[in-house]
Amino acid sequence: METVLVIGAARSGTAAARLLKQQGYEVILTDSGPVTDRSGLEGIKIVDNGHPEWLFEKEYAFVVKNPGIPYRVPVVKRFVDAGIPVYTEIETAFRAAPSLRYGAITGTDGKTTVTTLLYEMLKRKSDSARFAGNIGIPLSEVVLEAEGEPADIALELSNFQLMGTETFRPEVCTVTNLAPDHLDYMDSLESYYESKMKIYENCREEDWFIRNTDDPEIMKYATDIPCRIIDFSLTRECDLCRHDGKVWLLGQELFDEKDLKLAGDFNLGNAMMAAAMAFRLGVTPDDIQEVIRTFPGVEHRIEFVAEHNGVRIYNDTKATNTHAACAALSAFPERVILLAGGKDKHISFDGLKRYDSVVKQCYSFGETRDRFGDVFTHQTSVDTMEEAVDLALGLAEPGDTILLSPACSSFDQFANYEERGRVFKDLIRSRLQ
Structure with missing residues (x-):
């Protein structure tokens, strides 16, 4: 019996361990901290509170690591240096599930919106449709539940997973x-951009890669594509484009722009990509159009929270980088009270400067709070998001928009961006009672 080591006992790691055990491997699951919940891990050897030396002396068929653990971390690097294959659970789940069909989405922004839209469209085709990956559900869990039956999967992938x-x-x-x-x-x-291109690396001639020709970096890095290229643009006519208020794919009308409820051209682009992927996976134009008409949006992505005394409030906590925050600001023409800041990811905020005339006031918080003083003319630094919320509500007048769009990750003050968004919404609701 071959042995596999799984590093990291978070949700994806435990799901991978269970799947590998089902496939007949001897599985060792290790974590630097305690593994308190061991339900479903019967028959799997658990090594927690550190990685003892004997782990490195065993022979492994391969190693599976949590995608959030960098390859340079010593516990992973030792296996890389030894020439042992190191995968994420996406790879192990894919190998275990030949009956599943995948529509896969990566990129810096918009992944969750495209994935969710694609899933809603696939559901119209079959009750067996599922979503998985970076959206929060390990693919290994979906594979275990599918039990070998065919299914269509909307799969969001981070570059860490790829x-x-x-x-x-x-x-x-x-x-x-x-x-x-x-x-x-x-x-x-460069390595970040290159890692995204692994998404089509193993595609076959009959598969599709939807290429965003409006993005110069994609046009630079998307090379040696082994499958059919479907060119997409919001600004010119091509394979997937808009024309006379409608969206077209290879001469087939997919949907009417006016039916989409999501704000901003970037969200129209997300919907176009999702619709094209759904069409390739067998969803009819009628079903695509029904989803477009009824889709309310994704939680935490320019999510409407409340309107009070003529002030509209939006939660865009998923904007964890400059580009995503710029996309959110582009959806509003003026008078935005922006709440921004969080963990420093060492990326530039210069792109936000072009929205200085849109931002009535920026209240920045967290680790990066003082970096926004060089970005916006009207900016105030505070320690916490709660302080920022109170100041924003105090300043806001009818016609203003309060927008949480941090341009930073959440890990300085929150467990994740979802927690940050939930706290924001709770703060708003408590203040408006």
Whole structure:
């Protein structure tokens, strides 16, 4: 029996361990902290509170690591240096599930919106449709639940997950856009962009890659594409484009622009990519159009929270980088009271400067609070998001928009961006009671 080591006992690690055990491997699951919840891990050897030396002396068929653990961390680097394959659970799940069909989405921004829209469209085709990946559900969990039955999967992938793939192959995939991000994890911006292109690496001639021709970085880095290229643009006519208020794919009308409720051209682009992917996976134009008409948006992504005394309030906590915050600001013409800041990811905020005339006031908080003074003419630094909320509500007048769009990750003061968004909404609701 071959042995596999799984590093990291978070949700994806435990799901991978369970799947590998089911496949007949001897599985060792290790974590630097305590593994308190061991339900479902019967028959798996758990080594917690550190990685003892004997772990490195055993022979492994391969190693599976949590995608959030950088390759330079010693416990991972020792296996890389020894020439042992190191995967993420996406790769191991893919190998275990030949009956699943994948529509895969990566990119810097918009991944969750495209993935969620694609899932809603796939559901119209079949009750067996699922979503997985960076959206919060480990693919290994979906594979375990599928029990070998066919299913269509809307799969959101971070570059961390893609870096640990070797054979993964989607039938249709896209890179939504490329902008600086994760420079605290990656060795360089170039390596970050290159890692995204692994999404089509194993595609076949009949598969599709939807190429965003409006993004110059994608046009630079998307090379040696082995499958059919579907060119997409919001500004010119091509394979996937807008014309006379409608969206067209290879001469087929997909939907009417006016039916989409999401704000901003970037969200129209997200919807176009999702619709094209759904069409490739067998969803009819009628079903695509029904989803477009009814889709309310994704939680935490320019999510409408409340309107009070003529002030509209939005939660865009998922904007964890400059590019995403710029996209949010582009959806509003003026009078935005911006709440921004968080953990420093060592990326530039210069792109936000072009929205200085849109931002009535910026209240910045957290680790990066003082960096926004060089970006906006009207800016105030505070310690916490709660202080920023109170100041914003005190300043706001009818016609203003309060927008939480941090341009930073949440890990200085919150467990994740979802917690930051929930806290924001709770603060708003408590203040408006």
